[in-house]
Amino acid sequence: MSRALLLPQVFKIKTIKRLTPDTLLYEVTDQDGNFDLSYRPGQFMEVSIFGSGECPISITSTPSRPQHIEFAVREVGLVSGAMHNLEPSEHIGLRGPFGNGFPIDALKGKDIFFIAGGIGLAPLRSLINYMLDHREDFGAIDIVYGARSPELLCFAEEFAAWQEAPDTRLHLTIDKETPGWQGKVGFVPAIVKELGLPPRDRAAIACGPPVMIKFTLLDLAALGYPDEDVITTLELKMKCGVGKCGRCNIGPIYVCREGPVFRLSELNRLPAEY
Ligand SMILES: Cc1cc2nc3c(=O)[nH]c(=O)nc-3n(C[C@H](O)[C@H](O)[C@H](O)COP(=O)(O)OP(=O)(O)OC[C@H]3O[C@@H](n4cnc5c(N)ncnc54)[C@H](O)[C@@H]3O)c2cc1C
Ligand code: FES
The missing domain is CATH 2.40.30.10 (Translation factors)
Structure with missing residues (x-):
């Protein structure tokens, strides 16, 4: 090591x-x-x-x-x-x-549906900007990003660049009507449902508060996304980062080493109590 x-x-x-x-x-x-x-x-x-x-x-x-x-x-x-x-x-x-990072090679050629809430945009921003810097390797990009109110949206300075990138759409949402707000109003899962982006040749990548993830995963399932094509991150408590201290294990796996990025099909195989 x-x-x-x-x-x-x-x-x-x-x-x-x-x-x-x-x-x-x-x-x-x-x-x-x-x-x-x-x-x-x-x-x-x-x-x-x-x-x-x-x-x-x-x-x-x-x-x-x-x-x-x-x-x-x-x-x-x-x-x-x-x-x-x-x-x-x-x-x-x-x-x-x-950690493992996002499966970039497996995502090449696919349309990408990013779904983020609050500070959950932080790890996704790394991949979003990576994809925009290698735009020809990926299909259409849609980003749903929500927060409770406009001032809680992170990385606002970058929104214009994302909106102007080729074949890329940013769908911003806040929880409640706010004077002057031009974007959508409603919780992130409701916007995922409203957009109804079909799962064919598309991967969904979600990161945000547990309650947002829980309902987003249900909506993606209702839209027909196979568990293989739904990717999320786990932020369990961690200490060492190298699979030694046992703070982050779920059954046989160490989230710090095998994660924090997982396909839903992988999470479904883990013990339920994490
Ligand atoms: C893989 C991974 C990536 C992360 N990325 C980011 C990031 O980009 N930006 C960011 O701000 N935070 C991120 N976090 C969360 C961050 O690690 C915790 O907020 C941090 O450990 C808090 O430390 P603290 O000493 O300030 O808080 P503490 O004093 O330790 O705790 C304050 C409160 O936060 C709770 N808490 C602490 N850690 C976590 C956790 N991991 N999950 C849920 N609740 C927790 C505690 O129970 C307590 O209630 C990430 C966590 C993981 C595991
Ligand atoms: S953080 Fe120590 S084993 Fe994962």
Whole structure:
């Protein structure tokens, strides 16, 4: 096992941008600015804040734009709160990358239906931008993205570029009518149902809060999507990231190693109580 998987390497925060009231985007680079870290969309890293601890965070940048790595972090507790107190030029530790990532080769040639809620867009953004940078390898792209209110939508600065990309549609939704809002109103699964995109030659990739995933999976099944073509991510509690500590196992599998990306057909074979 390589040293980088067990021992945090020190990286420097280059920029910090606010995405929503509780979520910041960190652009991180090597201490000397010569960034060299290979990863796949859908992988995550263990981010350590010195003196506070470590937590798993998805890589939200794409390896097709290789000058830096980015993380979107929502403040929920000790480590994420300490990270929110950092400033550009300060240092963090990184271990990884970990996990399997999205099955990019198997998705080539297919239409893609991205379905995201809240910060669930973070890992999908890596794959969306990867696909837009390799546009000829993939079919039509539809992105349904929802949040409770407009100011809670992450990555708003990128929406125009996504909408203008060839054969790509972005369907934004918020939970309740809000003055000035031009997009859709309703929960993400309701928009999935309303769009009714047929499953033929299309893969659905969903990431978001458990309740959104639960109803989205039901709607995709009702639309006829085979479990093989439905992909989602599991964010169980994790510690080591390398299949050693047993924090993340479901029956015989370690989510940190075999996941966090799974086809629904794979999840159906796991014990039900995760
Ligand atoms: C593979 C993976 C990828 C992730 N990607 C991102 C990301 O891109 N951006 C992001 O902001 N967060 C992400 N998370 C979640 C993030 O790891 C947790 O929010 C983080 O561990 C919280 O640490 P903390 O010390 O700030 O909170 P703590 O003080 O440890 O906990 C605060 C509260 O959050 C709950 N909590 C902690 N971890 C989790 C978890 N994994 N799932 C559900 N509840 C939890 C605790 O039970 C507690 O109620 C990811 C998690 C995993 C497993
Ligand atoms: S996080 Fe330790 S085994 Fe998965």
